[in-house]
Every structure is written in C-alpha cells, then in structure tokens.
Amino acid sequence: MSEVAATLDTMIDDLRTDRLLLTPLTLDHVDAYHRVYGDPRTWEHLPSGRHTSRGQSARAIERSMQSRRTSGFGHCAVVLREPVGDLAPGTFLGSAGAAMLAFDAWNLGYRLAPEAWGHGLAREAARVSLDAARAVRPETPVTARVLAGNTASIRVLERLELELVWSGASSDAPAGPDDTTHLERLIFADRPLDDETLAALIALG
Template identity: 80%
Template sequence: MIDELRTERLLLRPLTIDHVDDYHRVYGDPRTWVHLPSGRHTSRGESARAIERSMLSHRAHGFGHCAVMLREPVDGLPAGAFLGSAGAAMLGFDAWNLGYRLAPEAWGHGFATEAATVALAAARDARPETPVTARVLANNTSSVRVLERLGLELAWSGASSAAPSGPDDTTHLERLVFADRPLDDATLDAVIALG
C-alpha cells in the first residue's frame, strides 16, 4: 500500500476522513465543475462517501485517491496547502480510473500534470497488469492536455447514449477515453458505459 508520494513541489497522501472539509471545499466549488455542473458535491456527506470509497480502494488494491498538498510556498499558496486530490480508483472491473481535481487557486501552475504523473506511476506500481484509463469530457481541453502530457493514448471518443435517461445521466455527453495501453473490447465497452 502506498503511504506517501512526493514530487518536486507536491506531497500526495492517501485521503482520510480528516480531509473531508478541505476536500468538500474543492469538490463543492462550482468553478471546479464548469464542464459537468451535475457532478458538484452538494453536501459534506457526499464528499465523505467519496473519501471512504478511496480509502477502500487503498486497502483493497494498494492505491486510491490522495490529498495533494504543497511542500513549499508557491505564488502566495502556503506550504501544506490542500490543493485538491489526485489518484486512481479501481473500477468495478479490472481497470484503474485516473482522476484529479484541484482548487481554482492551484490552476495554472502545472500541479495537475505533476500530481497525475506520480499517480499514474503509483497505479502502475500497485497493479502493473491492470490498465490505467481516464475519462474526460471532450470540451475540457485543460484536462485533455494533462492526459496527453502523461503519454496516455486516446482509446475512444463519442457519447455512449443519444439522450440522458435521467437527471444524473451523463452518457449523452461527448467524452474521450484515454488509456496507458490498448484495451480489450470488453474493458473499453465497460469504460464507455460509465459515461
């Protein structure tokens, strides 16, 4: 199990329930959900459940999402500042889902690429046989650039349904699926179906 990851500027530690207020500050901020407003956390409990899922992933699979914190001050952000989260979660089938979300004050510094790079390496170390995937909305060009910088390859683009089946369904939105290796048809179909 991975206890801590370090980069030149960042420290990544597995999320715990102690991070819930900082995590909710980021995940509840509408600015971090411009591309998918329905994904915003509307309660502290929703953020706590997401952290609990990450903690379960760490225990069961050796990795999950991590709190991303600054090691040293950067452009007015203090050392130890909680910037957001980055990591990979095991999906309901044998594939990782790489993800990251940072507070608006952390944008524009390259932190997402830095955190995602070390998270990708950690997922590969935890389960080298398991593909690492990442889903992104096609109009989220900043996130697309991060995935391209990581060297992930575009595996699919499109919408998995023509229209939403309910208020929380995002399968009709134009998405891109990236992966660190070619995916078999069943795995790719399962990732696409997630929306």
C-alpha cells in the same frame, strides 16, 4: 522528479514530487475536500457533478479508502511542499490518484482548487499517481475519462503520454436528471484495451 513509496509490497503510502505531497485520503480531510469539490468553479464542464453536501464528499472519500484497502491505491490529498505563487506550503489543493473500477482497470483522476490552476500542479500530481498505479498493479491498465470540452484536462493526459482509445457519447439522450452518458467524452489509456474493458468504460459515461 517524483518518488513513489510502497508499503506492504502492494500498498502505496505517501507520494512526493518536487512541489507536492500526496497522502491517502481519510475522513480527516473531508472539510477541505468538500471545499474543493463543492466549488462550482471546479465543475465548469459538469455542473451536475458538484458536491452539494459534506456527506457526499465523505462518501467519495470512503470509496477511495476502499480502493486502497482492496487494490493498494486510491485517491490522495494533494498538499503543497513548496510555495507556489501566493500559496504557502501545507496548503490543501485537492485530490489526485487512481481508484480501481468494478472491473480490472484503474481510473486516474484529479481535481484541484482554482487557486492552484496554471502552475502545472495537476500534471505533476497526475504523473506521480499514474506511476503509483503502475507500481501497485503493473498488469492492470490505467485509464482516464474526460469530457470533450475540458481541454485543460485533455492536455494533461496527452502530456502524460496516455493514448486516446475512444471518443463519443455512451447514449443518445439522458435517462434521467443525473444521467450524463449523453455527453461526449474521451477515454485515454496507458496501453491498448481489450474489447470487454473498453465497452465497460464506455458504459460508465
């Protein structure tokens, strides 16, 4: 069971599930956030994505805060409400949510600490995030991009009943050391996408 609480008609505040509390990310979360995003185990499928500085994590949080200010929702801190395994209530697990892209589409995503894996928490956080994005802007598609080798995340998206709308690589070869558009990805969405939106998603890599 999950609960979506909205304020100011279009802005999502706290989200709750049976086991989780999701609260909007702020810079107060930066150290805990960086511990997750700086952990190489959470970037097994994309090592170049790992956050190598606290400043990089702070900028990611600021982008989420901007999405919430302009679109009503962004990424949230994920905290345990109930004990799970060896994890105690109040434990910061990572982040989950949806951020508005530069075009009219939500980008659903999550990243949890390895200690949280294997308990169904990612799906729980992703489900309430999907519901929140739909509640804020029901006319806007919710999309998710995942590397083809990340089978765990693919299973999460499939269990959310998102549809696979594209698979492939956005380019034949990387344009630079930080470019990952040549990697095979899958794009999921909660509805059919128009050609322009799909093309924009593919271009993101």
